[in-house]
Amino acid sequence: MGINRIDHAAVRVGDLGKALAWYEDVLGLTVLSRDADTVHLACRGKAADITLVKGTQSLENFTFGVDDQEDLDRVESILKKEGVAAERLNGDSRPGEGATLKFHLPSGHELRLCTGGAERRAGVSDFDAKGSHIPTDMDHINLLGEVDPAVMRDFLMMIGFKSSLNISVGGQLAGIWLRGSAYDHDIAYMRAVRPSDRLHHVAFAVEDGNHYFRLSDRLMETGHRWEFGPGRHNAGLGKSTGFGTNNYAYAFDPFGNRNEFSSGMEQFADDATPLDVDIAPEQLTDVMNGWGYEMAETFMTVGS
Template sequence: MSALPAEPIYDVAQLGHVELLTPDLEASAQFFTDVYGLYRVAETADAVYLRAWNDDVLTSLRLTAAEQPGLGHVAWRTTSPQALERRVAALEERGVEGAWHDGDVGHGRAYRYTGIGGHEQELYFESEKYRAPEGQEPYLPNQPQKFAPHGAAAAHIDHINLLVPNVAEASRFQQETLGFKLRERLTPAGAEEVGAWLSVMTKAHDLALTKEPHPTEGRLHHLAYAVESHLDVIRAADIFMEQGVGVEFGPAKHSRTQGFFLYVIEPGGNRIEIFTGGIHIFSPDFEPVTWTTEAGGRGTAWGTPVPESFHSHATPPYPVATGAAL
């Protein structure tokens, strides 16, 4: 394995959009709009495209009808067309065999490939900006639309957590080929790395990698959208309660990233997070933090117990997941 480059790479700008698979498209779409607080922007026979009120792009989430829940693909937006070409060249130099396609609703030409860990990933630059229709124009011109919250009012796409068989290998792949910066990792004493938190710019994480406990690959742990404050997370808990959506975990505070969170399972079976806060890294020579155990033996910063389902539930369910040993 080659050493990480001495010069930081800033060719990837952000988590651009995610495709989630669901066996109940309409129920999932209803959850994400009426309960989670997103907006429908386009539909086809087998897909619904959505955005959050503070996303400045046309769409950040595609829901696609499928037999099983899980991740369709995760897409990273580059900083320029030139950056896109550089990162594709880096992937191909590494032996990754991907393919270009013409794009989808809300974005242009993209390069699709399979990352370390079996997840479909995508790089693209061209993205359609959201233009608020009449009546939804913001009072402040630096906002994409009028703030008229409904449901939990998820504000913008934030991060994704993927299960991978080898966390250290998948982490190195993201760092070396795409320029992700390792912020924190969990390596229990005498054991292999079981968690890594990486970002492309200053956030605590755009991507989390967690050890896959089964002999399979390509599974999703969760997708997270951010809200503006801790109170919004607490408000979301009340909204989920009133709408009959069971809260799996939280509200509580993470030890790593220090984000305030809440997890639920949407009707299709995918785990979804409401997230706020989290540390930001401004130092160019930030040294990754290595955890050898949970702080003080706690699974969360304040000692909130972690439910068993948080470690056992992922999508697609095992042993249905791709590559599973049946």
């Protein structure tokens, strides 16, 4: 019972062919199906992990997995009591979706919850790279918006997420990280620097350091570079364990949608005490990069 991890994201891209040059040719994802306006891809298996939608850039919608219909009923009941509109979908918008509940967050983002159907449990990550450079699964998502992060945190906790990390800058709450599963975080939200940005990154799962080596070489061999990383986040300011210490590497797709490649998240009990951090603006690089002294300028200013 409860909410699992992210199961799928649909992102807008300016040209499907150019986008596939990144997601299929470079990253190695498999095309499951396509039409004139969408392409469904998977890291592996028969369920779509990411869908490319013909448009411009940014996020179309995203989906978290749940175990069964009872979880959908529970969340739908909560939303109804709070006056939040929700809609049941028949689960055929992508391969492997299953019964689905759709609604909108206070930020305006469209969130879906799905069961995955009879053949699988939705929102359960696979981390076995099998010696490949290809990402193993979806891992998490980081949203951007203009809504107060506290409002987003309260809403997400209301429907079943647990608070993991809250970062304030100069006394003002700037970002929140929450989990549906036991892993460090499954969803995050930060105040957007550019008012129109709604997505900071969609994250894929990476197994370990050797997986980063193979993926880094793949980027180099295909004429690409990392925006930022590989490295380790440092929310604990000098602690390599605890909330906010996963490993990362970031790169942009051809249309400015940031992809993260994440590994090394710890698991925590449901009642673990969240980490609250209040930093000065000049400490932001230290929090984001525990292994070095630099952070890409675009990392905290550019979304999609």
